[in-house]
Amino acid sequence: MRSKTIALVIACLLPAVSIAQRANPPDPVLVSLPQGGFVSFVNRPEWIDLRQAVRLRQLPAPLNSQALPDTNQTIHRILRDRDGSFVFGYDLWISADRATKQFKIAIKPLDSRLETSVRPDGSPAPESLTTFPKSTEPQTLNDGSEFSIDLLVNKNTGVKMVDVVKVSFDRSSLGGDIPARARDFTADAVAMEMKDYSLFVNDELITTGKSKIGSSGALLWLYVPQRGRFILSLVPRPDYSFEKVGTVSGNGIEFSIGGERYRWLSSAPILREEGTWNLWVLTDPKYLPLMATIAPPPQEKGTLEKLDDKINSVLQKSPVSAQAPGGLQRQILDRMEKNAARLKVTFGAADRIENLMPRN
Numbered sequence: 001m002r003s004k005t006i007a008l009v010i011a012c013l014l015p016a017v018s019i020a021q022r023a024n025p026p027d028p029v030l031v032s033l034p035q036g037g038f039v040s041f042v043n044r045p046e047w048i049d050l051r052q053a054v055r056l057r058q059l060p061a062p063l064n065s066q067a068l069p070d071t072n073q074t075i076h077r078i079l080r081d082r083d084g085s086f087v088f089g090y091d092l093w094i095s096a097d098r099a100t101k102q103f104k105i106a107i108k109p110l111d112s113r114l115e116t117s118v119r120p121d122g123s124p125a126p127e128s129l130t131t132f133p134k135s136t137e138p139q140t141l142n143d144g145s146e147f148s149i150d151l152l153v154n155k156n157t158g159v160k161m162v163d164v165v166k167v168s169f170d171r172s173s174l175g176g177d178i179p180a181r182a183r184d185f186t187a188d189a190v191a192m193e194m195k196d197y198s199l200f201v202n203d204e205l206i207t208t209g210k211s212k213i214g215s216s217g218a219l220l221w222l223y224v225p226q227r228g229r230f231i232l233s234l235v236p237r238p239d240y241s242f243e244k245v246g247t248v249s250g251n252g253i254e255f256s257i258g259g260e261r262y263r264w265l266s267s268a269p270i271l272r273e274e275g276t277w278n279l280w281v282l283t284d285p286k287y288l289p290l291m292a293t294i295a296p297p298p299q300e301k302g303t304l305e306k307l308d309d310k311i312n313s314v315l316q317k318s319p320v321s322a323q324a325p326g327g328l329q330r331q332i333l334d335r336m337e338k339n340a341a342r343l344k345v346t347f348g349a350a351d352r353i354e355n356l357m358p359r360n
Helices: 050-056 112-118 171-175 303-317 319-323 328-340
Strands: 003-006 029-032 038-047 064-069 074-080 086-097 102-109 139-142 146-154 159-168 192-194 197-201 204-209 215-217 219-224 228-233 243-249 252-257 260-266 276-284 346-350
Touching: 029 064, 029 171, 029 215, 029 346, 038 064, 038 074, 038 171, 086 146, 086 159, 102 159, 159 171, 192 219, 192 260, 192 346, 197 219, 215 219, 228 252, 252 276
Parallel strands: 003 146, 215 346
Antiparallel strands: 029 038, 038 159, 064 074, 074 086, 086 102, 102 139, 146 159, 192 215, 197 204, 197 260, 219 228, 219 346, 228 276, 243 252, 243 276, 252 260
């Protein structure tokens, strides 16, 4: 396995962290990539001054961390202290090529539009986000490579905070040198998978998507413009407002939220286990992909509504020709289906709810 170090360092003081006995290394935060492959993040402290190591003997605890997938092949990496206050953040741009078994990556400053989401509710806005001052040039990594990123340096204590990032198409290899630990079986060990899909709202086709690789994880999420994001789980989650409002069966997911009925169909079975299973759904109305287009004003009709009006107008003027097989109605319906496929509906997966939303 090849190891690299990204030469980007912010030489600033770490926030006051009590020196504590170093615990076992934290579990990696895993993210599945839409093109295939996986990336893992582990935050850890390291000595930069061995004289301080002799004096202090113990390293501070790692920072709490999140890895939030977004559009445009970007993952937002956010690190917090024990009190939940934002400490540092950056963006990882990553592109996977399954054919060549390679990854392209670049480290970027954390997107400034995340400012309101990285600070606790009611806390004053910081003057600026603590992040890198510039982006790195894209680099190509082979399957199984890892690299480390120096984040924060405290020269007074001789300690720096480092992120160790690994990329691989083999998910089981991302444990690195951390020995495997026996775990209790939980529902998080059961993954849901979504591939080529069709989305219906109130029995109307909203969009279709072609993603043979798809997304797989203990949680699936679906973002629908003007409706927000829906996070789907097979079990309720403590401290999160999930509602048991749907089911998973075979190739389909169905749930009802806000008086609307959603049906999300996959080209392959969503679960390996047969049967019908209850589904818990968390509504996230404030979520908006950073690269999403701005929604039109509420009073303006959407594209599908305008096309629907056109169909009704044609049917009223020429019901016979419009209803004839292969007639104008079929042409307009074909246009509707093609237009529906262009709606900016996005979806993804995660292994833990903390990777998608901070704890309430």
